[in-house]
Amino acid sequence: MLDDHAVVIADGLIERVCPLAELPAGIETRDLGGAILAPGFIDVQLNGCGGVQFNDSLEAISETTLEIMQRANEKSGCTSYLPTLITCSDDYMKHGINVMRAYLKNHPNQALACIWKGPYLSLEKKGTHNPAFIRKPTSEMIDYLCANADVISKSDPGARNGGTTLYQTVERRRYRSVRWPLQCHLRSGTRWFRRRHYLRHPSCTMPCRTSVAANRA
Template identity: 45%
Template sequence: MLALTNATIYTSKDVFDDRALLIDRDRIVDLVPADALPEVDAVIDLHGQIVAPGFIDLQLNGCGGVMFNDAITVETLDIMHQTNLKSGTTSFLPTLITTSDEEIKAAIDLIKIYRKTHSASVLGLHLEGPFLNPKRKGIHNGNYIRAADRIMLDIIAVAGKEVVRLVTLAPELAAVEEIKLLTDRGIVVSAGHTDATYEEAIDRFEAGVNMTTHLFNAMSPWQGRKPGMVGAVFDHPEVYAGIIADGHHVHFASIALAHRLKQNKLILVTDATPPVGTDMTSFIIGGNEVFYRDGKCVSADGTLGGSALTMIEAIANCVQHVRIPLAEALRMASTYPAQLLGLHHKLGDIAPGYVANLAIFDREFQMGGVVDRGWFYGLR
């Protein structure tokens, strides 16, 4: 039994300054009055730091010098997880961007095995492509982009939500029955790299698409006579939206507008790439060399290629630049993604019975520690 004391604790609903957090093995036991602490095996004084539910990143291409597309291996997933912990992300979806069918199958097989022992860290696979609209491909490799086909969709559906949690596709290029093939198995289908009209987007939302990937980026924009995908997202209250809050992908004013309209359906994602946690200055993505300069990742022609954002930085940006309250920014990084994935009964909150995944940081958003499945790691 472990007790964390002298901290400000943010649950999904409340903020406590006078409680101790009890952990037994990999589970949260209770929040108890600090002056009524029971006998425990160890007490860790957090010296006034903030404790929040561990962050959940639904879009993570790579970090720590590795890219999931480049090496679909256990070692890559281990490096990504250990790098994530340094910025408070305890659970994530390794994201495989547009590639060959053979690589997609290899990723599915790997995640199926890896999750047998790492189910609280790797929550499943995010397939971002290859069923995208080439008009909005961004940095993705156009040689592999194609319309959805039943053979691969069947493979994904059979793997199920415990292996493939999320599929990003261009909904205007997928039939309703193809979308339902995935959603009927509990897989989240997200609209991304799409040139859908407003009408096409609303139709596919009604068919089961319930998320958009990196809102504003690589999708038909909101215009007066053509509301596009962005307008449809704002007009459909039940659809979630991931957003990259690095100040490069989306203007902070646009994030503020999106939050006012989407509220508890707006989710922070990083879209991170290998430079995170390293001193790398370039890497390969989608067959293109991408350079990390001035805080952003761009190809030679200026196309954004992922980010070098961490989740704690995304939260800090939301608080400091968008003026979103800290409690809400934390929910955007933990509670809301857990709800989207149907995992809100065990992740995304601090409550009895929940997995003991916690982020610990100070008022300047500097990480002080992390708890990963009940194990405490100091980061200072």
Template identity: 30%
Template structure:
């Protein structure tokens, strides 16, 4: 039994002081008054710190110089270790678009990593079922519409694939979406020129998610005198879709983040979209698939193009940006980086909150919201200093 004392606890919408978090057998046993800590507990004094539920990143390509598209489980472990140092206890590995043979090799390797690492939840395919005109940092030569055979092959991987991003306007998307969602896969709209009819058809077949709002999404156009909303406007006006923002201080200005916050409310989550460039110095070169990118001015840029190449900021940096720079209450910023992402991955029954019965996944933060320590299932997986 472990008792974490002295810290401020972020418990749902409240900041709780003068209480201890009691952990037993990998789960949160109770939150008790500071003077009611069980005498048998091993006490860890965290005075001056803040404890939040472990961060959950549903869109991350890499970090610390390594990438999930490297078909080497050792590289995957390096990515996991990097994000653990930034408070992430659960993440979903994202892959950029690739040709079928390359994608199969990547998925074979990730199957080994998912089975060996409890913090690696599954795989998000950000493509190849995307619009060429909205490809961003994806290889346009690898993009194609989905087929029924594609859906069967992905489902046959037995739960490895947990999310797929599609452009709803591509032929075959409604049936593809239905097949995946019936198998428990989250289907997201992104990298798309879709308008309302195409989005509605995908939603009717189970699409529930939106990949990085404003990044590679169609927007308002005029057709004669008529204003025709794009994917971004349809997304913000929806009453059911869950949307991602890359809150790194580069991808989106504060105004757009505030619009998303007001429109989506508790259906808004933050994702890192972190790449191998996360945590690396200026000028570091990395690849997204076959696309060359570089760390420049604190963000990833496609080499030779005026386009972002993913993010170089891990999720704790997003949490700090939302709270310190944009003024979000800390519990709301935590909800966007932990509680709500747990719902996206259907893990809300055991992750994303500091409450009795949930997994003892948590991050210990300084006042600047930098990570001092990270715990998963009651075991420290990162400690910057002895506690």
């Protein structure tokens, strides 16, 4: 806790934290009246809140939905979030990117980027995802996602040159099958212990984690 300090903002970014006595003369100030200034939470995967779902329909994938979600988040101290689209059609995905780009233009520090949950999943372990939309990525869609990587938080193999960090879901795979992404600059992963074989299955979890850590170093 820092008393009698200020956070200096320049061009929308935090420039520094300094004692009040060190503030430049004439700088515009805002007094919080004794309130505590603290970082907000960031929800890294949010399908919906505040009574709306970002992926309910084509009409629901909208800036209005994002604004409702933002207001609902702020009530619990969440100041930024990643709206999530679950497995859907290419048209929905492209529409989601267009909406995200338009929203970011006016609200750069709220909904930060889209995150995709699917559609390039395993049918065997699809969970609640609609099997009609589960598919393999086409070259056209990979190119499209790479070209719009600036508004996408998570994409799929092929996105490295587009500036997107590769982020793998490992739910039920052998160690050999997760080795190749490490050579394609995989940087992180999720769901390491979920949806493994019902009885026993050789685990790739710890070797993959070790390899990712080594790759980062």
